Amino acid sequence: MNIGVITIFPEMFESILKSGIVAKAINNNLVSITFSNPRDFAEDNRKTIDEKVFGGGPGMLMMAPPLEKSLKFLKKKLGDDSLVVYVSPQGKKFNNVLSKKVVNNNKIILICGRYEGIDERFIETFVDEEWSIGDYVLTGGELASMVIIDSVTRFIPGALGDKCSVEEDSFENGLLDYPHYTKPRVYNGKAVPDILLNGNHEKILDWRQKQSLGRTWLRRPELLENLALTDKQEKLLSEFIEERKN
Ligand SMILES: CC(C)(C)c1cccc(C(=O)NCC2(NC(=O)c3cccc4nocc34)CCCC2)c1
Numbered sequence: 001m002n003i004g005v006i007t008i009f010p011e012m013f014e015s016i017l018k019s020g021i022v023a024k025a026i027n028n029n030l031v032s033i034t035f036s037n038p039r040d041f042a043e044d045n046r047k048t049i050d051e052k053v054f055g056g057g058p059g060m061l062m063m064a065p066p067l068e069k070s071l072k073f074l075k076k077k078l079g080d081d082s083l084v085v086y087v088s089p090q091g092k093k094f095n096n097v098l099s100k101k102v103v104n105n106n107k108i109i110l111i112c113g114r115y116e117g118i119d120e121r122f123i124e125t126f127v128d129e130e131w132s133i134g135d136y137v138l139t140g141g142e143l144a145s146m147v148i149i150d151s152v153t154r155f156i157p158g159a160l161g162d163k164c165s166v167e168e169d170s171f172e173n174g175l176l177d178y179p180h181y182t183k184p185r186v187y188n189g190k191a192v193p194d195i196l197l198n199g200n201h202e203k204i205l206d207w208r209q210k211q212s213l214g215r216t217w218l219r220r221p222e223l224l225e226n227l228a229l230t231d232k233q234e235k236l237l238s239e240f241i242e243e244r245k246n
Pocket of ligand 1 (some may be wrong): 087088089113114115116132136137139140144
């Protein structure tokens with residue numbers, strides 16, 4: 001998997017390059033990340049990459065020409081068929097489905113906005129997709145790009161290590177996570193649920209599935225709308241709802 005990143009702050013990415021799953025995947029040659037800084041392609045010797053916004057208004061805007069040169073540089077390295085994504089608040093909501101799409105495409109170039117954003121004509125001419133990681137104000141697209149890179153890396157075969165694959169990934173079923181417990185067995189006067197200690201594997205799986213379904217129903221019911229629950233899942237969920245009434 002080859003990733004290109006256009007950013008005026010490449011040093012921000014050192015955190016994911018040095019530790020965690022992305023660093024490991026890079027070391028195992030499962031993923032490469034190539035950076036391009038528009039400042040290196042600015043035409044004038046003052047390295048101008050942003051200008052005032054036509055029509056007035058606060059702040060500055062990233063100019064198209066340095067972005068275009070940055071993109072051409074990365075396309076030469078990664079290939080012209082790379083998926084070009086502008087991470088932007090105007091984008092469609094990033095989720096696991098898009099994560100899988102990126103892995104299949106195998107080559108992606110992420111463009112990080114700064115200031116008020118980027119010249120619309122660059123988007124019209126070069127951008128394939130706009131993706132947003134959520135509805136809040138950020139100062140730049142870099143953190144969003146790192147979120148996307150972390151999420152995508154988990155789907156690269158082998159990135160999670162042979163211990164567990166993305167299929168078994170406990171977050172993979174589209175439901176919220178069930179509650180987890182570890183030592184000590186009693187903490188703050190609260191004991192671990194007995195079912196988890198009696199070792200009956202079948203009952204534990206049912207309990208976990210019921211908790212995941214119940215929590216999703218309580219906290220993020222809209223996630224259930226995209227899932228076709230099995231008869232067993234429906235039964236577990238209605239048991240959860242019933243038990244809550246009593
Ligand atoms: C969402 C809403 C609150 C309504 C809103 C409306 C208008 C602008 C902004 C805003 O944050 N603009 C600033 C920038 N934001 C992002 O890049 C960004 C922000 C959020 C999620 C993202 N996912 O990817 C990139 C993302 C754009 C240019 C520099 C940073 C936010």
